[in-house]
Amino acid sequence: xxxxxxxxxxLLIDVTIKGGEINPTNAQLEAKTNEPIVVKVDxxxxxxxxxxxxxxxxxxxxxxxxxxxxFSVDVPGKVDIELHHLEKTIxxxxxxx
Amino acid sequence: xxxxxxxxxxxxxxxxxxxxxxxxxxxxGAAWALTFTFGVVALAWRRPRFDPDKPGRALPLxxxxxxxxxxxxWVLAAAGLLFAAWVAMAAMFGTADGxxxxxxxxxxxxxxxxxxxxxxxPIWRAVSPVRTVYRLLRLARLRDxxxxxxxxxxxxxxxxxxxxxxLELASPDPGSLGAIKLWLWVYIVVxxxxxxxxxxxxxxxxxxxxxxxxxxxxxSPMRRNPQSGRIxxxxxxxxxxxxxxxxxxxxxxxxxxGSTAFDSFSAMPVWRNFVDRQTESAATATMLRTxxxxxxxxxxxxxxxxxARATGGVDKRTRRELPGVMAHSLIPIVLGxxxxxxxxxxxxxxQQTVIDLADPLGHGWNLLGLGNAEVNYVLSLHPSVLxxxxxxxxxxxxxxxxxxxHDRALKVLPTxxxxxxxxxxxxxxxxxxxxxxxxxxxx
Numbered sequence: 001x002x003x004x005x006x007x008x009x010x011l012l013i014d015v016t017i018k019g020g021e022i023n024p025t026n027a028q029l030e031a032k033t034n035e036p037i038v039v040k041v042d043x044x045x046x047x048x049x050x051x052x053x054x055x056x057x058x059x060x061x062x063x064x065x066x067x068x069x070x071f072s073v074d075v076p077g078k079v080d081i082e083l084h085h086l087e088k089t090i091x092x093x094x095x096x097x
Numbered sequence: 098x099x100x101x102x103x104x105x106x107x108x109x110x111x112x113x114x115x116x117x118x119x120x121x122x123x124x125x126g127a128a129w130a131l132t133f134t135f136g137v138v139a140l141a142w143r144r145p146r147f148d149p150d151k152p153g154r155a156l157p158l159x160x161x162x163x164x165x166x167x168x169x170x171w172v173l174a175a176a177g178l179l180f181a182a183w184v185a186m187a188a189m190f191g192t193a194d195g196x197x198x199x200x201x202x203x204x205x206x207x208x209x210x211x212x213x214x215x216x217x218x219p220i221w222r223a224v225s226p227v228r229t230v231y232r233l234l235r236l237a238r239l240r241d242x243x244x245x246x247x248x249x250x251x252x253x254x255x256x257x258x259x260x261x262x263x264l265e266l267a268s269p270d271p272g273s274l275g276a277i278k279l280w281l282w283v284y285i286v287v288x289x290x291x292x293x294x295x296x297x298x299x300x301x302x303x304x305x306x307x308x309x310x311x312x313x314x315x316x317s318p319m320r321r322n323p324q325s326g327r328i329x330x331x332x333x334x335x336x337x338x339x340x341x342x343x344x345x346x347x348x349x350x351x352x353x354x355g356s357t358a359f360d361s362f363s364a365m366p367v368w369r370n371f372v373d374r375q376t377e378s379a380a381t382a383t384m385l386r387t388x389x390x391x392x393x394x395x396x397x398x399x400x401x402x403x404x405a406r407a408t409g410g411v412d413k414r415t416r417r418e419l420p421g422v423m424a425h426s427l428i429p430i431v432l433g434x435x436x437x438x439x440x441x442x443x444x445x446x447x448q449q450t451v452i453d454l455a456d457p458l459g460h461g462w463n464l465l466g467l468g469n470a471e472v473n474y475v476l477s478l479h480p481s482v483l484x485x486x487x488x489x490x491x492x493x494x495x496x497x498x499x500x501x502x503h504d505r506a507l508k509v510l511p512t513x514x515x516x517x518x519x520x521x522x523x524x525x526x527x528x529x530x531x532x533x534x535x536x537x538x539x540x
Contacts, residue, residue, distance in 0.1 A: 025373060026366045054112040054445075054474065075474045077113030078364075087379060089369060094116055097480060 010036040013081070015090055017043040017061075022083065027091035034072050037093065039081065041067045048084035053077070053095070058084075110199055110272065114364065115441050115477070117539030118484040126488040130530045133496045134523050137503050138516065145508040147501070149339045150323055153331020161328045170223065174232070177224030187457030188278055197457055200450030202277050203265060208439040209447060210306060214313035215432065218320070221310035227288045228300050236293050245298035250344030253291065255352055257284070257305030259394070262356035266363060267386035269379045308349060315340045316428050316497070337428060337501050342421040348398055350427040354529065355394035357434050361536035363389065397529075401427065404525040408518030410511040422509055423522065426502035430526065433494015434533050437487040441476040448472045487537055495530040499523060 011031040016023050031037055039049060042065040051057040051071060059069040061083075073079055073095045081090045163169060188198045213220050222228070231237070264280050265271050284305075291299040300307055320336045322329050340346065362368055363386065376382040405420040448470075455467035463469060476483045502522050510518040 026369045028366055052111055052113060054477070056111045073113070075113065075477050076480055077116055077477050079113045087382075088373065092364075092366070095113070096116065097478065 010038060011093065013037070013039045013091055015039060015041045015043075017041070017045060017047070017083070017086070019044065020086070022086060022088050022090065025088050025090060029091050029093045031073070031093050031095050033074050033076055033095055033097050036070055036072050039069045039090075041069070043067070045085075047086060049090075050080075050082045050084050052080040052082065110203055110442075110446055112446070113477075115483065115487075116480045118487055118534075118537045119481075120538060122484050122488050123534040123538035126492045126534050127531055130492050130495045130534075131527060133492075134499050134527055137496075137499050138519055138523055141500075141503060143507065143515075145504050147332070147334040147338065147504045149335055151331070151335045152322055152324075153318075153320060153329035153335070155322065155327050155329045158327070161326070164328060173223040174229040178226045178229045180224075181226035183454070183457060187454070188274060188281075191457050192459040193274060195453050195456070195459055196274060197450055197453035198274055198277055199272055200446055200453060202281070203271075204439075204442055204446045204450055206306060207261070207265075208435065208443040210310055211313040211432065211435055212443060214310040215317050216319075218317055219307070219310045219314040221304070221307045222300070225300065225304065225307060227285055227292075227304070228297075231289065231292050231297065231300075236289070237297065239293050240296050243295065245295040245302060248344055249302070250346070251302055251308055251349050252345040253299075253303035254305050254308035255345045255348040257287075257303070258309065258349060258352045259356075261305060262352065262359075263387060263390065266356060266360055267383055267390050269383050302343065309353070312340065312349065312353070312428055313432060315425065316432055334497075334501060334504070337425045338505065340425040340428060342424065346424045347401060347420050347427075348394075350424060350431055351394050351397035351401065353431045354427065354434060355397040356390060357431075357438050358397075358532060358536060359390050359393040360438065361533075361539075362393070365536075365539065400525045400528070404521040407521035408510055408514050410514040410518070415509070419509065423502055423505055426498050426505060426522075426526075429494045429497035429501065430529060431494070433490045433492075433497070437490040437494075437533070437537060440486060440490070441483060444476055445472055445474055488534070491530060491533050491537070495526060498526055502526065 009032065011029060013024075013027075013029065039059075041049070041061055043061050044063050045061075046063050047061040049059040049061055049069060051059075053071070053073040054075040054077065057071045061067060073093075076095050076097045079093045079095055081093065082088065083090060184198060184201050187196055191198070210221060260280070260283075264276060268276060270276055288299070288304050291303050295303075301311070302308065315337050316333045317336065318330050318333050320329060320331055320339075321327065323339075368389070372382050372385050376385055401423075402420045405423040406416050408416075408419070411419070449472050452467055452470050452472065455464040455470075456462045476486075503519060506519045506522070507515055
């Protein structure tokens with residue numbers, strides 16, 4: 001019965017963009033449907049974060065540290081999270097039911 | 098860029114892709130494929146059974162009469178032309194967001210065409226808007242009577258199919274409306290010019306969509322009686338060897354199989370990391386992906402070509418003909434792999450495309466009440482069902498390919514070499530299927 005108060009599981013992805021270097025890239029991650037997925041971004045350039053889930057999500061990235069974007073995915077599948085202007089894939093999340 | 102938001106999308110459609118199939122599914126599929134293959138070679142029939150001349154079960158005469166009626170043909174052609182005009186309107190005046198063009202192009206024209214051709218026959222001939230324009234404008238009168246050069250065979254179609262998969266899998270931005278529109282303009286100009294110069298045979302041999310449609314239709318149970326032309330239902334294995342053998346037949350099939358495999362492969366982190374490390378700009382990444390795509394297609398061509406020729410007891414001429422003679426046995430493998438790969442696209446993105454078509458300009462139109470419909474993600478929501486269907490498609494296509502190849506080998510290989518002469522082909526087919534399952538499982 002102790003588990004009732006437990007915070008729901010969530011997936012946290014820490015992204016740093018500095019001088020054109022991106023960390024991580026092409027990471028392989030797993031999540032559950034409807035589980036919150038949080039992307040924390042420290043960036044020195046403006047960009048766009050594209051989440052290729054169904055439906056797609058787009059977030060504006062500014063050139064500043066500590067930005068947070070949260071979404072959840074309700075249709076299972078492989079979801080690419082991409083930086084639009086730098087044209088790099090940060091991570092592919094396997095969202096399982 | 099002209100279209101406002103330009104996003105690098107997988108297949109130019111955005112959204113998520115299928116989950117990888119579980120490891121055990123891939124393993125069970127591979128075990129069945131292997132067992133069936135050697136079962137067929139060692140234990141199956143020893144005399145050829147399939148013959149394109151074997152009649153099927155004829156459908157009532159009115160079916161053939163109705164299908165062949167000029168009125169039916171004109172209605173179908175007009176429907177195709179109207180649909181093309183509708184999509185063209187969306188392409189030219191619609192917004193980038195929710196535009197039906199990418200869905201029509203990548204889902205309906207690519208996967209939908211295969212499904213409908215497999216179900217009822219080479220449908221593209223009947224609905225092709227370019228053919229209709231050619232007939233309406235009576236462009237045949239511009240011909241100078243040179244005809245279609247025989248050595249060209251299916252090569253223009255192989256090239257066109259390659260151009261399609263290149264746009265989808267290697268080009269910098271497959272989802273951009275501008276790129277798709279440019280591709281379609283080039284397709285229309287090339288197809289019409291070709292038909293004016295070489296006559297209407299050009300459509301059947303050089304139009305990539307028509308050739309793809311013919312390829313898929315060869316495994317359809319629906320066919321025409323070779324003597325009477327009457328529509329009948331028959332064993333698809335009797336229908337399969339009617340795939341015309343022309344220069345380029347093997348390449349057409351290799352483009353279809355190799356590109357589908359490359360599609361899976363290019364999503365693997367190994368490949369993506371490799372491309373990221375090697376390339377500085379979008380242009381070099383495109384070149385690298387183009388090279389990867391070409392390698393996959395070339396591997397299919399070379400392995401199939403070598404395997405078909407690897408038999409004893411035949412003279413030089415027969416050996417040269419063997420790859421073409423065996424080519425039809427690749428069709429079920431291609432079909433199985435295409436459905437394994439794109440079934441969820443066809444069902445789910447297909448629904449989205451139809452919904453987008455109901456409101457092509459983003460003005461809130463609601464044609465046939467479809468504008469507000471919701472997509473039913475029936476396959477994605479049941480990943481184990483989808484994985485089972487995928488494995489069944491790959492293994493089913495493989496088994497059908499092996500059966501077709503075995504039967505043809507009995508017909509063309511000399512006595513004494515019928516068993517050994519098949520071995521290389523069987524191994525290559527097992528190789529394709531193992532690779533296919535490995536790629537679906539995600540490495």
